[in-house]
Amino acid sequence: MYKNLKIGTKFNLLLILVFIISIVVSGTALSSLLQQRAQNEVAAKALILIKTMNSVRKYTQERVNPLVAPRLETEPVFIPETVPAFSATEVFENLRRNEEYKNFLYKEATLNPTNLRDKADSFETQIVERFRNNPKLQEIADFRNVPEGKVFYIARPLAVTQQSCLRCHSTPDVAPKSQLTTYGPNNGFNWKLNEIVAAQIISVPSQEVFNNAQQTWVWIMGLLIGIFAIIVVLINFLIKKTVIQRIRRIEKIAQKVSTGDMNAEFNDDYKDEIGGLAAAFNRMKYSLKIAMEMLNQHSQ
Numbered sequence: 001m002y003k004n005l006k007i008g009t010k011f012n013l014l015l016i017l018v019f020i021i022s023i024v025v026s027g028t029a030l031s032s033l034l035q036q037r038a039q040n041e042v043a044a045k046a047l048i049l050i051k052t053m054n055s056v057r058k059y060t061q062e063r064v065n066p067l068v069a070p071r072l073e074t075e076p077v078f079i080p081e082t083v084p085a086f087s088a089t090e091v092f093e094n095l096r097r098n099e100e101y102k103n104f105l106y107k108e109a110t111l112n113p114t115n116l117r118d119k120a121d122s123f124e125t126q127i128v129e130r131f132r133n134n135p136k137l138q139e140i141a142d143f144r145n146v147p148e149g150k151v152f153y154i155a156r157p158l159a160v161t162q163q164s165c166l167r168c169h170s171t172p173d174v175a176p177k178s179q180l181t182t183y184g185p186n187n188g189f190n191w192k193l194n195e196i197v198a199a200q201i202i203s204v205p206s207q208e209v210f211n212n213a214q215q216t217w218v219w220i221m222g223l224l225i226g227i228f229a230i231i232v233v234l235i236n237f238l239i240k241k242t243v244i245q246r247i248r249r250i251e252k253i254a255q256k257v258s259t260g261d262m263n264a265e266f267n268d269d270y271k272d273e274i275g276g277l278a279a280a281f282n283r284m285k286y287s288l289k290i291a292m293e294m295l296n297q298h299s300q
């Protein structure tokens with residue numbers, strides 16, 4: 001089978017085989033590289049956001065709280081600006097007003113929250129429970145599918161770390177009156193010291209980043225296939241011009257010489273292998289001519 005194939009076909013088969021193997025190998029390698037980069041990109045975004053939110057919390061705790069705390073006793077309604085959870089949530093809401101961040105989410109998802117907007121949904125409850133069951137677990141980071149597409153989330157446990165938290169989160173009778181007026185006596189109490197009560201969860205949309213990665217992949221693969229196609233065409237042209245056509249010519253002349261046409265010339269003035277072959281054929285033709293002439297003289 002292989003022996004019956006023409007040189008050009010053989011070359012093409014080999015080229016196409018190499019082509020397919022390299023496309024498949026480089027395609028899968030590139031795909032996983034781009035996926036990895038996309039993942040890192042979203043993870044980095046989520047990480048910087050969660051760190052920013054923690055800075056906001058810290059600022060509120062250290063700078064705002066001392067200033068506002070005395071007023072909690074005297075004001076009729078609670079001043080939520082003193083609560084780190086509130087300031088972080090509000091700052092993030094401001095960020096989300098920008099079109100490009102509107103699908104980002106930040107939540108201090110709490111099993112028994114003071115403000116009901118912080119109530120953990122079923123997915124978030126599972127995360128908080130995981131932190132509660134495994135106090136060593138410091139972070140959960142993963143992708144999940146929501147109706148808007150794929151998102152990446154980072155969750156960290158929030159624990160009641162200080163005795164001072166229990167002023168407002170243990171029993172209603174020790175909480176500031178203003179807190180009870182604003183939030184009522186039913187939510188956000190009975191927390192214990194060192195108990196994990198919530199999970200700080202940041203969620204970053206990743207569908208677009210992955211779509212971009214896929215688009216980049218399609219572009220690069222298209223480019224590679226295009227370049228390979230040009231290479232195959234060029235190599236074919238080159239083989240035809242420099243090898244096949246010249247061999248065919250030599251074959252034709254050899255055919256003529258073999259039927260007695262001693263005037264046919266193997267003229268190929270290239271100095272390469274085929275040129276050498278043509279020159280050798282020419283010498284053979286002259287030897288043949290001389291031998292024939294001697295034979296003719298003898299027979300006369």
Ligand code: HEC
Pocket residue numbers: 072078080083085086108110112113114115116118158159160161162164165166167168169176179183188198
């Ligand atoms: C002065 C009272 C007060 C103190 C002290 C206080 N909190 Fe709160 N906390 C609140 C109020 C009120 C809210 C609800 C704020 C809002 O409207 O978002 C809240 C909200 C939270 C939330 C978000 C979930 C929820 O309940 O809505 C977390 C988590 C939280 N607090 C943890 C703590 C921790 C941890 C400490 C101690 C470091 C602490 N709090 C100290 C009053 C307090």
